[in-house]
Amino acid sequence: AQSVTQPDIHITVSEGASLELRCNYSYGATPYLFWYVQSPGQGLQLLLKYFSGDTLVQGIKGFEAEFKRSQSSFNLRKPSVHWSDAAEYFCAVAPNTGFQKLVFGTGTRLLVSP
Amino acid sequence: DAGVTQSPTHLIKTRGQQVTLRCSPKSGHDTVSWYQQALGQGPQFIFQYYEEEERQRGNFPDRFSGHQFPNYSSELNVNALLLGDSALYLCASSSPPGGTPSYEQYFGPGTRLTVT
Numbered sequence: 001a002q003s004v005t006q007p008d009i010h011i012t013v014s015e016g017a018s019l020e021l022r023c024n025y026s027y028g029a030t031p032y033l034f035w036y037v038q039s040p041g042q043g044l045q046l047l048l049k050y051f052s053g054d055t056l057v058q059g060i061k062g063f064e065a066e067f068k069r070s071q072s073s074f075n076l077r078k079p080s081v082h083w084s085d086a087a088e089y090f091c092a093v094a095p096n097t098g099f100q101k102l103v104f105g106t107g108t109r110l111l112v113s114p
Numbered sequence: 115d116a117g118v119t120q121s122p123t124h125l126i127k128t129r130g131q132q133v134t135l136r137c138s139p140k141s142g143h144d145t146v147s148w149y150q151q152a153l154g155q156g157p158q159f160i161f162q163y164y165e166e167e168e169r170q171r172g173n174f175p176d177r178f179s180g181h182q183f184p185n186y187s188s189e190l191n192v193n194a195l196l197l198g199d200s201a202l203y204l205c206a207s208s209s210p211p212g213g214t215p216s217y218e219q220y221f222g223p224g225t226r227l228t229v230t
Contacts, residue, residue: 004156036221043118043204043221044157090156100147100208101170102219104156 002027006105013081014113021076021108023091031093033074038088086112118207118222126228127195135190135225139207146188149204200229
């Protein structure tokens, strides 16, 4: 069965500092990979996705993620965090078999300190 | 262009009651998925509807059922509510462009269900 692990429940970063959120997945083949962001009381917004090709993908709001097949990882990064980035971040995978079911990690809450 | 809309925003029900949640997909989308997000957890897939049929189902009991209408909107029904059904219920829509499944799911703001 597919699973997604986000080992950090909370992360605090100073405004302007760099950010890396970790995501590891377990799946027999390379799945499709996603990062979503959820602000309090809101739905989920897609930040970026990886289907195939270049392993470094760019997303919205200045985020990027790197797929590393050897480590089964898809870590999210941002060079300089803004206070508005404070939110919950979810990594998700979907099987590349034609169905669109997303399997999510438990999320990482990002706190941004002044 | 309206995104995914859900109603109601909040709902309070009593154990044993039944509830219906509604979702309108993003314009041009014909596939609707439902997810349950318990407090402090990631969303869990309930089921997906396409062409008015349930196409895939997650690990949820039969108390959870759904429907998709010809205009692609969808309902999620939960019978015999339990305290553990309290959660944020998210609807997501997507579209298969040219017959190829699209994995970009657009989420609505959710319906917060509280069971007392």
